[in-house]
Amino acid sequence: MFNQNLEQWLSKIHVRNMVNADVEVINQSPLVMMGKGRQGAVFQLSDDVCVKVFGNTEDCDREYYALSLGQHTNLFPKLYGKGPLYIAMEIIRGVDLREYLQSQPLTRTLSAKLIEMLITFKAIGYERIDHHKRQIYLQPDGSLKVIDVARTIWRDRVYPYPRKLLTSLGEENKAIFLTYVKEMAPAVYQEWLHYIRMEEISRQITAILLSQSSESEKVNSKNKILLTTDDEKNYAIMLEGLVHKVFKEEWVKLMLARGADLDTIMAKIDEYWDQRKLGATGNSFESVGRYEGDRLSNGNRFHDRGKRFEGDRGGHHHHGKRYEGERNHEHNRGKEKKQDKNKKHGVKDQKHDKKKGKNHEKDKDKKRPK
Ligand SMILES: Nc1ncnc2c1ncn2[C@@H]1O[C@H](COP(=O)(O)OP(=O)(O)OP(=O)(O)O)[C@@H](O)[C@H]1O
Ligand SMILES: [Mg+2]
Numbered sequence: 001m002f003n004q005n006l007e008q009w010l011s012k013i014h015v016r017n018m019v020n021a022d023v024e025v026i027n028q029s030p031l032v033m034m035g036k037g038r039q040g041a042v043f044q045l046s047d048d049v050c051v052k053v054f055g056n057t058e059d060c061d062r063e064y065y066a067l068s069l070g071q072h073t074n075l076f077p078k079l080y081g082k083g084p085l086y087i088a089m090e091i092i093r094g095v096d097l098r099e100y101l102q103s104q105p106l107t108r109t110l111s112a113k114l115i116e117m118l119i120t121f122k123a124i125g126y127e128r129i130d131h132h133k134r135q136i137y138l139q140p141d142g143s144l145k146v147i148d149v150a151r152t153i154w155r156d157r158v159y160p161y162p163r164k165l166l167t168s169l170g171e172e173n174k175a176i177f178l179t180y181v182k183e184m185a186p187a188v189y190q191e192w193l194h195y196i197r198m199e200e201i202s203r204q205i206t207a208i209l210l211s212q213s214s215e216s217e218k219v220n221s222k223n224k225i226l227l228t229t230d231d232e233k234n235y236a237i238m239l240e241g242l243v244h245k246v247f248k249e250e251w252v253k254l255m256l257a258r259g260a261d262l263d264t265i266m267a268k269i270d271e272y273w274d275q276r277k278l279g280a281t282g283n284s285f286e287s288v289g290r291y292e293g294d295r296l297s298n299g300n301r302f303h304d305r306g307k308r309f310e311g312d313r314g315g316h317h318h319h320g321k322r323y324e325g326e327r328n329h330e331h332n333r334g335k336e337k338k339q340d341k342n343k344k345h346g347v348k349d350q351k352h353d354k355k356k357g358k359n360h361e362k363d364k365d366k367k368r369p370k
Contacts, residue, residue, distance in 0.1 A: 006045070006051065006081075006088070007083075009029040009030065009031055009043075010029070010051070010053065010083070010085075010086055012027070012028040012029040013025070013026070013027050013028070013029050013031070013041075013043065013053050014026040014027075015040060015041050015053045015054060015055045015085070016055055017038070017039070017055030017056060018038075020038075021038070022036050022037055022038055023036055023037070023038065023039065023040060023041055023055050025041045027041075027043075029043075031043035031044065031045065031051070032044050034050055034091075037148065039054055039055065039059040039063070039148075039150060040052045040053055040054040040055060040059065040060075040063075041053050044091065045088065047091075048090060048091050049080055049088055049089070049090065049091060050088070050089060050090075050091045051086050051087065051088045051089075052086060052087045052089065053085060053086045054085050054086065054087075055085075056085075057084050057085060059150055060082070060083075060084065060085055060086065060087060062150040062153060062154055063087060063148075063149060063150035064079070064082050064087050065153060066126065066149040066150055066152050066153045067079055067087070067089065067149055069124045069125055069126070069153070070120070070124045070149070073120050073124065074143060074145075075117060075120050075144065075145060075146050076145065076146055076147075076149065077089040077090035077091070077092050077145070077147060078090040092137050092145045092147055093137070093139070094137040094138050094139040094140060094145065095137065095138050096133070096134050096135070096136060096137050096138075097133035097134065097136045097137075097138065098132075098133045098134040098168075100138050101133065101169070101170075101173060105176075106169070106173045106176045106177055108180050108183075109142075110138075111176075111177050111180035111181065111184070112180070112184060113142075113143070113144050114136075114144070114165070114177065115180075115181065115184060115185060115188075117131075117136070117144050117146065118130075118162060118165075121152065125153075126149075126152035126153060127152065127153055127154070127155040127158055128151060128152045128153075128155055128158040128159075129152070129162060130152075130158070130159060130161075130162040130163060130164045130165055131146060131148075131152075131162075131164065131165055132164050132165070132168045133165065133168040133169060134168070135147050135148045159195070160195050161191065161192040161195040161196070162192075163199075166178070166192075178192070
C-alpha cells in the first residue's frame with residue numbers, strides 16, 4: 001500500500017536541521033505532517049503508519065537502532081521500514097503525559113508504570129533511561145508508549161538518574177512521584193536522592209567559583225613567582241635538568257628497543273659511579289657528574305659529553321652566558337657522532353640510573369650548587 005508511493009512522496013519532502021530549533025520542512029507531497037522536532041518531521045502514511053523524515057542519516061540510524069532494541073516490548077512504535085533518511089513506524093495514539101497531567105493526578109499506578117518503563121529502558125540497553133513527559137503516551141488501556149528514542153543510545157555522558165523525567169514533571173508531580181519511588185523502590189530512591197544532592201552541591205560550587213573573580217586577580221598579580229627564566233642561576237639549573245631528563249628518557253627508550261640484558265653492565269655502572277663519587281672534590285659540576293648516562297660510561301666519553309652543557313654550567317658562575325651551552329652543544333656534535341658508536345654501552349648506563357632512580361635524583365639535588 002504506502003510502500004508503492006513512499007519513495008515518490010519522500011522525494012518531495014525536504015527536511016533540514018537547524019541550530020537550536022525544530023527542523024525546517026518543505027513538503028510538496030500529499031502527506032500530512034503530524035508533528036516535528038529538532039531531528040525530524042513526522043507524516044501520516046495511513047491510519048496506523050507514519051513516516052519520520054530526518055535531517056541527517058546519523059539521527060535516522062540512531063533512532064532506528066534504538067527502536068529496534070525495544071521491538072520485543074510493548075513500549076515502542078512498531079517498525080515497518082527504513083531508508084537513509086526515514087523510518088516508517090506505527091502511529092502512537094493516546095494522550096501524552098504532559099497533556100494528561102494537566103488535568104489528572106499522578107497516581108501510584110501511573111508512577112509504577114513509569115518505574116517499569118525505566119526498568120525496560122535499562123533492560124534493553126539504553127544508555128539514557130530518561131525521557132521528557134511529552135514523549136510518553138498513555139494508551140486507552142492504561143499502558144505507556146514512548147516515542148523519540150534516538151537520544152537514548154550512543155551517548156558519551158548521561159545523567160545517572162532520570163533527571164529529565166523528574167524535571168519535566170514539575171515540582172509538585174516530581175515530589176509525588178518521588179514519594180512513590182521511595183515506597184516502591186527505596187534503594188533506587190536513595191540513589192536518585194544522592195545524585196540530586198551531588199548535583200545541587202555542584203551547582204552551588206559552580207556559583208561560588210563563577211563569582212570569585214578576585215581569585216583570578218590574585219593569580220594575575222602573583223603568578224610571576226612561577227617563572228624560572230628571570231633568575232640566571234636557577235634558569236641554568238632548570239634547563240640543565242630538563243635536558244638531562246629528556247636525554248635520559250630517550251636513551252632508556254633506545255636501550256629498551258635494543259633489548260639488551262642490563263644486569264652485568266649495571267653492576268659496572270654502580271662501581272664506576274661510586275668511584276667517581278668518592279673521587280669528587282669541592283662542588284664542581286664535573287665531580288657531581290650530573291649526566292649519569294655519560295659519566296657512567298668510559299672516562300673519555302664522559303669528559304667530552306660532560307662539556308656539552310658547560311654553557312649552562314657557565315651560567316652558574318658567569319651571568320649572561322646562558323646560551324653558551326647551546327653553542328657548545330653545536331660544537332661538540334662531531335664528537336657526539338663518534339660517541340654514538342658506543343651508545344649501546346651508554347644506553348645501559350642510563351637504564352641503570354633509571355633503576356636506581358630517586359636516590360640519585362636526590363643526591364644530585366643535594367649536591368647541586370646553589
Ligand atoms: N510514532 C508516532 N506516532 C504519532 N506521532 C508521532 C510519532 N512520532 C512522532 N510523532 C509526532 O511528531 C512529533 C515529532 O516527533 P519526534 O519528537 O520524534 O521528533 P524529534 O525531531 O526527534 O524531536 P526532538 O527534537 O525532541 O528530538 C512528536 O512530538 C509527535 O507529535
Ligand atoms: Mg528526537
